[in-house]
Amino acid sequence: VKTQLQAQTVAAVAVGHQHNHQGVSSAFETIYRTQGLVGLWRGVSGAVPRVMVGSAAQLATFASAKEWVEELQWFKEGSWIVALAGGMISSVAVAVAMTPFDVVSTRLYNQPVDERGTGKHYRGLLDCFVQIFRKEGILALYKGIGPAYLRLGPHTILSLLFWDELRKLTYRHQQHGV
Structure with a gap:
């Protein structure tokens, strides 16, 4: 809707x-x-993989990005800015991974249907990916990546930053009762 x-x-x-x-x-x-x-x-076949891919990209890249930022020693060890920088790097990976699924989901949601409710343009997720790629090229799967990043970026950055800071507080509390 x-x-x-x-x-x-x-x-x-x-x-x-x-x-x-x-x-x-x-x-x-x-x-x-x-x-x-x-x-x-209709279109959920594109939305579920979208969330799966986005979560996987977020989890896979945050720890690595944070380690990389720590190795470069740009910021004081243990600083919240390290997690912020890691979250910023991760947010780019999330937008890159999720945007093709956003495009496909939108096409699946919005296509006209026949009297049985079957899509007139695409038979499903894979068919939609293939048709977009063949007819419009790979870059068509990244239409709207700017606005997608403006939506996903801050959410990813803040979620990971708060998660990391809460994780550190929990660890300190469990170890030292502080």
Whole structure:
């Protein structure tokens, strides 16, 4: 519903399929009436891998980035700035890993469907990836990476920074009762 409403615009500037919902409740009603409950979950095949890939990139890169920053000795050992820098590096990896899945999910969510609720453009996640790559090239999978980073970057940086600081506090408390 969110994606279809965000993509909706006047015909003069419209890009892609337009669903023309009157609002949130109208969109829910129309999708449910025409496609059933399954229609409300269309595109989830792109959203679930998106979160999996993003979490994996976040976890895999933060520890390595933090170690790298510590080795360079840019900041005092144990400083919160080390975790901040590690989070900043990790946030770039998260945006790079997640953006192709954002593009694919958006295409799956927003495509027109036939009377059975089957997508008219893409058969699923892999088909969507392949078609985008073949017709538009690899860079098409990174459309919107700037806005994606502006959304994902601060969340990743702050989450990792707070997690690291809370982890250090917990360790100190457990070891020293401080």
